[in-house]
Amino acid sequence: xxxxxxxKNIDVPDSHLLSTYEAGGGYQALAKALREYSPDDVIxxxxxxxxxxRGGAGFPTGMKWSFVPKQAGKPKxxxxxxxxxEPGTFKDRIIMExxxxxxxxxxxxxxxxxxxDTAYVYIRGEYVTAIRxxxxxxxxxxxxxxxxxxxxxxxxxxTVHVHCGAxxxxxxxxxxxxxxxxGKRAQPRLKPxxxxxxxxxxxxxxxxxxxxxxxxxxxxxRGPAWFRxxxxxxxxxxxxxxxxxxxxxxxxxxxxxxxxxxxxxEEHAGGPLPGRRIKAVIPGGVSAPVIPEDGLEVGMDFDxxxxxxxxxxxxxxxxxxxxxxxxxxxxxxxxxxxxxSCGKCTPCREGLNWAVKVLRRIxxxxxxxxxxxxxxxxxxxxxxxxxxALGDGAAMGLRAALKHxxxxxxxxxxxRRCPFH
Amino acid sequence: MTMREQIEAxxxxxxxxxxxxxxxxxxxxxxxxHLPGPVLEEVADILGVERMxxxxxxxxxxxxxxxxVGLFHLQLCDNVSCMLCRAEDLLRHLEEVLExxxxxxxxDGLFTLSTVECLGACEMAPVMQVGNDYHGNLDVVRIDxxxxxxx
Ligand SMILES: NC(=O)C1=CN([C@@H]2O[C@H](COP(=O)(O)OP(=O)(O)OC[C@H]3O[C@@H](n4cnc5c(N)ncnc54)[C@H](O)[C@@H]3O)[C@@H](O)[C@H]2O)C=CC1
Ligand SMILES: Cc1cc2nc3c(=O)[nH]c(=O)nc-3n(C[C@H](O)[C@H](O)[C@H](O)COP(=O)(O)O)c2cc1C
Ligand code: SF4
Ligand code: FES
Numbered sequence: 221x222x223x224x225x226x227x228k229n230i231d232v233p234d235s236h237l238l239s240t241y242e243a244g245g246g247y248q249a250l251a252k253a254l255r256e257y258s259p260d261d262v263i264x265x266x267x268x269x270x271x272x273x274r275g276g277a278g279f280p281t282g283m284k285w286s287f288v289p290k291q292a293g294k295p296k297x298x299x300x301x302x303x304x305x306e307p308g309t310f311k312d313r314i315i316m317e318x319x320x321x322x323x324x325x326x327x328x329x330x331x332x333x334x335x336x337d338t339a340y341v342y343i344r345g346e347y348v349t350a351i352r353x354x355x356x357x358x359x360x361x362x363x364x365x366x367x368x369x370x371x372x373x374x375x376x377x378x379t380v381h382v383h384c385g386a387x388x389x390x391x392x393x394x395x396x397x398x399x400x401x402x403g404k405r406a407q408p409r410l411k412p413x414x415x416x417x418x419x420x421x422x423x424x425x426x427x428x429x430x431x432x433x434x435x436x437x438x439x440x441x442r443g444p445a446w447f448r449x450x451x452x453x454x455x456x457x458x459x460x461x462x463x464x465x466x467x468x469x470x471x472x473x474x475x476x477x478x479x480x481x482x483x484x485x486e487e488h489a490g491g492p493l494p495g496r497r498i499k500a501v502i503p504g505g506v507s508a509p510v511i512p513e514d515g516l517e518v519g520m521d522f523d524x525x526x527x528x529x530x531x532x533x534x535x536x537x538x539x540x541x542x543x544x545x546x547x548x549x550x551x552x553x554x555x556x557x558x559x560x561s562c563g564k565c566t567p568c569r570e571g572l573n574w575a576v577k578v579l580r581r582i583x584x585x586x587x588x589x590x591x592x593x594x595x596x597x598x599x600x601x602x603x604x605x606x607x608x609a610l611g612d613g614a615a616m617g618l619r620a621a622l623k624h625x626x627x628x629x630x631x632x633x634x635x636r637r638c639p640f641h
Numbered sequence: 642m643t644m645r646e647q648i649e650a651x652x653x654x655x656x657x658x659x660x661x662x663x664x665x666x667x668x669x670x671x672x673x674x675h676l677p678g679p680v681l682e683e684v685a686d687i688l689g690v691e692r693m694x695x696x697x698x699x700x701x702x703x704x705x706x707x708x709x710v711g712l713f714h715l716q717l718c719d720n721v722s723c724m725l726c727r728a729e730d731l732l733r734h735l736e737e738v739l740e741x742x743x744x745x746x747x748x749d750g751l752f753t754l755s756t757v758e759c760l761g762a763c764e765m766a767p768v769m770q771v772g773n774d775y776h777g778n779l780d781v782v783r784i785d786x787x788x789x790x791x792x
Contacts, residue, residue, distance in 0.1 A: 295656075307720040307759035345667070345704045346760055348773040381654045384667055386702030389758065403659030403694065405701045421657065464722035464763035471764045506721055536763070538722055552721055556758055 222450075225458040226434050227474040230318045236353045238360040241321035247366050249437035250328050254374045257440075262333035266436065268444035270456050275301050275392075275429030276504065276533040277609075278455070278522035281436075287416035288334045288424045297425040298331045298339040299401070299415075300433060303385050303392035305344060306505035307556060308536025311460040312430035314472050316343070316350035319434075320357035326433030328366060328378055329440060334426050337377045342397050344385040355382055389560035393608050394427040396562065407564045408608035431460055451477030455521035459535060463489040466496065467539040478524065482516035485539055496541040500624070504533025506553045507613030509620030510540075529620065545640035546625040547632055550618060551579040557614035568611035571602040575618065582629060585637040592629055595622060644672045648687050658688045662698050666705055675706040703757075711746045711753035713791050716770040719756040722763035731767055732756060734781050738788065751792070 229235045229244050241247070253262055267282030288296060300323070304312045315323060327339045343351050358380050361367045369377050388406050390396045395409035398420050419425025435457055439447050448456045459477045461484055464470045468490030475484065481503055485491065492498045500510045503520065509530040511518065518528045525532045540549060558572035575598045578591050595618065603615040622629060631639050642650070647668045652661035665684045666676060673680050676699050685692040699705045715735065719728045736742055739752055746753040762768045765777025769784075776787055 304761050305759065308722055308763055309759075310761045310763055313761050344761065346770060349775075383660075384664065385704075386663060386667070386698075387704035387757075388702050400663070401660055402657065403662045403690075403698070405697055462763065464766055465725040470722075470766070502721075538725070538763075540725060544725060549721060549724075552719075552724055556720060559758065 222458075222475055224474045225438050226315065226322070226431065226460060227319075227472070229322070230314070235318045236320055236357065238321060238357065238364065241319070245441070246321055246437075247325055247364075249440040250325050250332075250366060251372055253329055253332060253440050254372055254376060259333045259335060262329060262440065265439055265444050266333070269435075269439045269447040270444075270454060271432065271435055271439060271447065272455060272522060273429055274431035274435070274460075274535075275394075276306070276507070276531070278532065281428065281432055284416055284428075285330070285334050285426055287414065288426060289417065290335070292424050294423045295338065296334055296336040297420045297423055298327060298334065298336040299394075299397065299420060299425055299427045300327060300339060300341040301392060301394060301397060301427055301429045302341050302343040302347075302350070303389075303397065304347075304430075304534075305389035305392045305560075306507060306534040306536055307553075308462060308464055308502065308505045308538040309534040310462050310464075311472055311535070313347055313350050315430050315434055315460075316347065316354050320350075320354045321361065322434045322437065323354070323430055324357055324361050324366065324380065326436040327380055328371065329436045330426065330428065330433055331378050332376055334424075336426070337379065339378070339380045340383045340401060340420075341380060342383050342385060342391065342401060344391075345387060351382060351384060358382070388562075389556075390562045390608075390610065393610065396608070397427065398425065405562075407562045410607070451479075452519070452521050452523065455523050455532075459520070461520065462534070462536045463539070464536070465539040466493055466498075466541040466544065467491070468493060478519040478521040480516070481511065481518050481520055481537070484520060484537065485516065489537075489539070492539070492541050496543060498539060499542045499544065500540045500546065502536070502538040502540070502617075504531050505536035506538070506556065506617060507531070507609075508533040508536075509616050510546075510549075510624060512624045543640070545583070545638055546621055546628045547579065547583045547638065548640070550621040550625075551576070551583050553617055554579055554614060557610060561610065565605075565607045565611070567602045567605045568607070568614070571598050571611070572614055574598055575614075582632050583638055585632060585635070587629075587633040587636075589633065591633060592622060592626070644668060644683075645687050648684065652688060658690050659694060661688055662690060662695055663702070666695070666699055670705060675709045677707065681707075709750075712751050713771055714753045714755065716755050716757045716760075718758070718760045718762075718766070718768045718770075720759040720763075722759070723767040726766040728767040731769070731779055731781065731784055734784060738785070752788075 271281045272278040391406045396406040400406040415425040599615040648665040651664040685695040768777045
């Protein structure tokens with residue numbers, strides 16, 4: 221049996237309070253780091269753990285931290301990406317609502333490692349409970365000197381601020397988030413320079429996802445070898461999987477990286493609804509290409525899913541059964557990306573607009589021969605030609621649906637109706 | 642605290658006043674219900690920033706309303722996980738019982754009905770946000786009970 225790490229406090233009563241967190245060993249990692257480790261030692265521990273970013277791209281966290289210039293002559297910033305907008309994803313909300321101190325300890329350790337004294341947590345504005353709990357937790361942590369001018373009596377100085385988003389998926393893209401934090405419209409910046417070198421107010425800035433930061437206290441406490449011992453060596457650690465859609469037991473599951481998608485869906489989440497068969501699973505939020513039922517043996521880690529033509533992304537696992545029309549699902553997903561496109565680049569703004577029109581007409585039985593080729597052409601025009609990864613995600617997902625469920629698209633066009641209605 | 646005091650306290654968290662526009666708009670919307678032009682101008686004046694910058698953000702972000710909304714803003718998620726759990730049926734039901742189309746407000750100003758993108762609570766799909774609260778695992782019966790409790 222796998223012992224939960226990130227969710228170990230979640231079912232304890234009042235798990236969001238400081239006293240509960242402390243009773244479970246909370247803030248001991250911070251005390252240990254301040255006592256025993258230099259900032260570089262902490263970076264080294266995280267590097268050796270092979271922790272990779274849980275926001276979706278899987279970039280090695282320790283390496284990102286080591287890119288922050290030591291002598292910048294400018295303040296350095298830490299930003300926590302708590303914008304969580306990827307449809308199918310809810311893990312960061314649950315960490316912040318139920319165990320906010322775990323995030324705060326991770327923030328403090330990360331800030332110590334990179335030499336930042338200010339952190340901004342960018343939370344989507346809808347997450348009212350998470351915002352309240354985190355603000356409460358920050359106040360409690362300050363009282364006990366886990367945050368403040370002299371953290372635990374050391375000369376490490378650290379402040380955390382909550383910054384609320386206001387309903388725009390693109391703010392989750394890290395450079396759009398920086399624009400938003402600077403008080404501008406959230407439109408992505410060109411990379412490089414990466415934020416680690418020039419980020420918030422042009423200062424060196426590390427941006428990490430909530431779950432990424434929540435892993436750090438455990439790595440400091442239990443060591444990198446322990447962390448690497450969980451799941452595949454190149455993509456290790458405990459992992460939060462968000463199960464939703466047409467499945468018996470939707471919810472948040474913590475299991476090792478690399479667990480087979482089939483085991484996750486069928487054993488842990490209880491499999492399909494009564495009388496139904498699973499048709500497909502989206503493994504990593506709607507940016508991740510769909511996997512048909514016969515591909516469910518794939519391991520849920522960055523490398524295995526990439527090799528299978530999909531991605532781990534935010535680990536938002538959306539289960540789709542045989543009662544559902546894949547054209548309808550694809551249309552809804554492309555509509556989402558079109559709605560959230562920031563409009564900065566033409567292939568994303570115009571290409572998605574066009575794709576939505578074609579998809580809608582196919583779904584309502586008014587598709588024409590040649591429509592599928594047109595969709596493929598649009599995907600080709602978008603993929604690799606946009607400013608940020610939003611356009612790529614939309615194109616990759618649509619391509620996969622066209623490839624794996626072509627017969628459903630063709631049936632709509634030939635029968636001039638949706639076969640599922 | 643007055644609106645000005647709240648905004649000034651929020652602004653102290655940033656080295657640059659422009660960063661405080663978003664938090665200031667959140668505060669102003671909480672105080673005024675929505676963000677008409679004069680309120681935007683007041684925000685700009687308190688922060689000492691360009692009025693254009695404030696307008697720009699108030700119109701870019703979907704949680705900011707420059708037009709009034711109903712007392713209860715029913716925000717039904719119709720993204721994929723909720724769609725798979727039949728959010729459409731709930732939308733149709735809400736439109737029927739409230740006698741408005743999505744995007745509309747009831748004549749008594751009580752309810753505004755919108756559909757929104759994923760609320761990040763797909764484990765309890767289908768989900769609707771009303772004010773600050775999430776209501777999950779909804780069906781027609783629960784929706785009716787919820788509307789009743791709000792009225
Ligand atoms: N969690 C969520 O709600 C969502 C997650 N995503 C995920 O986002 C991913 C794409 O994210 P991006 O930030 O565009 O990916 P990316 O690969 O450009 O960057 C990933 C991280 O590594 C850093 N990085 C990469 N190369 C670097 C270098 N040479 N030097 C310093 N830092 C470097 C970046 O700054 C960033 O923090 C997708 O894979 C998708 O899964 C997308 C939408 C929503
Ligand atoms: C359109 C788009 C939306 C994104 N949304 C999120 C998000 O909501 N949360 C998140 O952590 N990362 C999101 N990302 C990824 C971030 O850009 C970035 O890679 C991540 O925050 C880095 O943190 P990590 O290394 O800890 O994963 C998004 C990327 C794109 C392209
Ligand atoms: S790909 Fe889309 S979301 Fe990203 S910068 Fe271009 S228009 Fe904006
Ligand atoms: S899809 Fe409705 S809450 Fe996520």
